[in-house]
Amino acid sequence: MSNPITSIKLVLLGEAAVGKSSIVLRFVSNDFSENKEPTIGAAFLTQRVNINDHTVKFEIWDTAGQERFASLAPMYYRNAQAALVVYDVTKPQSFIKARHWVKELHEQASKNIIIALVGNKIDILEDNENERKVAREEAEKLAEEEGLLFFETSAKTGTNISEVFLGIGEKIPLKGLEDEHNNNGLNVTEDQRINLANTANASENASACSC
């Protein structure tokens, strides 16, 4: 029996160099690059996961954080069902920017958009907790006040990356969004969830364009 498929349009927003593309690369290809090039415009990638008996196909728009691309963002978040607002836990300015993105999404994106606030680069804190410049409590407070999911992640080690996407997938009302039947995705059970970041064949559904 094939699983029903639900497509979820997801956009990543956040200051330049916080690790948006690295989060996507970890999720889609289970890979990491120390010297990732800044994104120009936006990149589009897809990835499928199975959540319970449902296949979720994430259609991911990875936007460019550099200020010169800021005017393009509405084009990508306007029809999005989900957004990751990413900041770098070692860069306070990136958290201020994240607050702005949350506000803008609530004012201008779809009313039912699911937003996850994501504090990335927590691997840096393993060597030296003094590198933390955004308190976990402060981010949790914002998430609670604004009704956001909240995760601290490392694209470098894979910590919590799959949890972000699965958390989003579980919050989207799947039944009403079914658009086709197929079963090509990864099978994710509760036990396997923690290992998803280590799944080797995750890239087969990926595609990218420099549009």
Ligand SMILES: Nc1nc2c(ncn2[C@@H]2O[C@H](COP(=O)(O)OP(=O)(O)OP(=O)(O)O)[C@@H](O)[C@H]2O)c(=O)[nH]1
């Ligand atoms: N230590 C550490 N470095 C990271 C992590 N994620 C990304 N980086 C590094 O941070 C730099 C920027 O990462 P990108 O993924 O290109 O950041 P971005 O948010 O996509 O940047 P723009 O495309 O310019 O908006 C790269 O050198 C990455 O290797 C992480 O979790 N930990």
Ligand SMILES: [Mg+2]
């Ligand atoms: Mg990028």
